[in-house]
Amino acid sequence: MLFSPKGIAFVLAGSIALITTAFLSLVKDTPGTALFVAFSIAFAASFLLFYFSLEFLVFREINKIFILIDKVKKKDFKLPRKQIVIDTNPLRRLNEEIFTYATKKQQEIDELKKLENFRKEFLANVSHELKTPIFAAQGFIHTLIDGAVDDKNVRDKFLDKAARSLDGLDALVQDLLTLSQMETGDIKMRYEKFDIRQLTAEVFEQLEEKADAKRIRLRFNKGNQGTVWAYADVQRIGQVMTNLIDNAIKYGREDGRVLVSFDSEKDHLLVAVKDDGPGIEPEHLKRIFERFYRIEKSRSKDKGGTGLGLAIVKHIIEAHRSKVSVTSKMGKGTTFIFKLDKGEGKN
Numbered sequence: 472m473l474f475s476p477k478g479i480a481f482v483l484a485g486s487i488a489l490i491t492t493a494f495l496s497l498v499k500d501t502p503g504t505a506l507f508v509a510f511s512i513a514f515a516a517s518f519l520l521f522y523f524s525l526e527f528l529v530f531r532e533i534n535k536i537f538i539l540i541d542k543v544k545k546k547d548f549k550l551p552r553k554q555i556v557i558d559t560n561p562l563r564r565l566n567e568e569i570f571t572y573a574t575k576k577q578q579e580i581d582e583l584k585k586l587e588n589f590r591k592e593f594l595a596n597v598s599h600e601l602k603t604p605i606f607a608a609q610g611f612i613h614t615l616i617d618g619a620v621d622d623k624n625v626r627d628k629f630l631d632k633a634a635r636s637l638d639g640l641d642a643l644v645q646d647l648l649t650l651s652q653m654e655t656g657d658i659k660m661r662y663e664k665f666d667i668r669q670l671t672a673e674v675f676e677q678l679e680e681k682a683d684a685k686r687i688r689l690r691f692n693k694g695n696q697g698t699v700w701a702y703a704d705v706q707r708i709g710q711v712m713t714n715l716i717d718n719a720i721k722y723g724r725e726d727g728r729v730l731v732s733f734d735s736e737k738d739h740l741l742v743a744v745k746d747d748g749p750g751i752e753p754e755h756l757k758r759i760f761e762r763f764y765r766i767e768k769s770r771s772k773d774k775g776g777t778g779l780g781l782a783i784v785k786h787i788i789e790a791h792r793s794k795v796s797v798t799s800k801m802g803k804g805t806t807f808i809f810k811l812d813k814g815e816g817k818n
């Protein structure tokens with residue numbers, strides 16, 4: 472009330488009328504009625520003057536600004552009414568409104584800057600990764616054109632190398648395509664009931680040679696001997712298992728072992744892929760799911776990775792409305808865990 476135009480006009484008009492009457496009372500022999508009339512006129516005139524100027528020149532304009540800010544806030548941030556500042560002092564309220572609005576906008580700008588950096592980094596990474604196999608294949612083919620084609624041995628070797636570079640390029644482009652399709656939501660998960668233990672056994676078979684080269688044993692947890700039904704997209708989960716087991720072999724230790732276990736948790740299945748490799752330092756642990764992120768880039772490079780594997784794993788698991796988590800102990804090993812729906816009772 473005090474900060475309404477009426478309230479302010481009332482107080483100011485009262486003060487002016489009082490001062491005027493006080494001065495008038497200093498004049499000798501002024502009758503009481505004259506004082507009263509002077510007070511009333513001074514009060515009424517100043518009240519009307521203040522009231523109308525405040526109402527029409529200040530408060531209305533401020534209210535218009537409020538309504539505008541309210542609209543922008545609700546539209547931009549979808550804030551519930553509760554969060555819109557309520558203060559009786561309109562100027563303080565305006566100040567607070569503008570302050571909250573500016574803070575939100577600043578957050579938005581920071582987020583956009585972060586995305587912009589991410590985009591730049593991504594573009595640099597993609598170009599770099601594409602450049603390597605293209606240059607390699609180009610080199611081999613040009614050498615062949617320049618005469619090496621006449622020597623049968625060299626020709627076969629170079630053609631084989633060029634083909635391998637192009638296969639790598641194809642795999643990289645496929646990975647990038649999968650990632651972008653997942654992000655745009657173009658890939659829908661095709662849920663079905665399947666035996667995830669059987670699927671993992673097939674992945675073990677595919678990666679057996681790689682594991683043998685490092686004398687790594689691929690095993691199931693003792694308790695998981697029979698069928699384990701899961702309800703998910705079998706092809707995508709196959710991709711996840713391949714990525715995780717491939718990593719466990721690539722980054723695991725020689726003579727080590729990779730253990731896959733399935734545990735039941737209410738209507739969920741907990742899938743864990745565990746290795747006994749050197750582990751991942753905490754500072755890298757939170758970043759390994761980012762695209763192109765590799766620990767010790769040069770060393771990982773020898774192992775042929777592009778750093779997209781775990782980014783794809785994360786997307787696939789999230790598309791199943793779940794999350795993948797990782798724990799690691801230096802010198803002990805790393806475990807990746809994710810949840811899936813159980814297949815029992817589904818068809």
Ligand SMILES: Nc1ncnc2c1ncn2[C@@H]1O[C@H](COP(=O)(O)OP(=O)(O)OP(=O)(O)O)[C@@H](O)[C@H]1O
Pocket residue numbers: 714718719721722723746748749750751759764765766767771775776777778779780781782805
């Ligand atoms: N089990 C693991 N133990 C130790 N380090 C790991 C393990 N799994 C992943 N990493 C680290 O995380 C990084 C990212 O893994 P990711 O699978 O995304 O990429 P990559 O294996 O290098 O390449 P890609 O999977 O695309 O062939 C790896 O480069 C590696 O340094």
Ligand SMILES: [Mg+2]
Pocket residue numbers: 714717718776780781
């Ligand atoms: Mg990988």
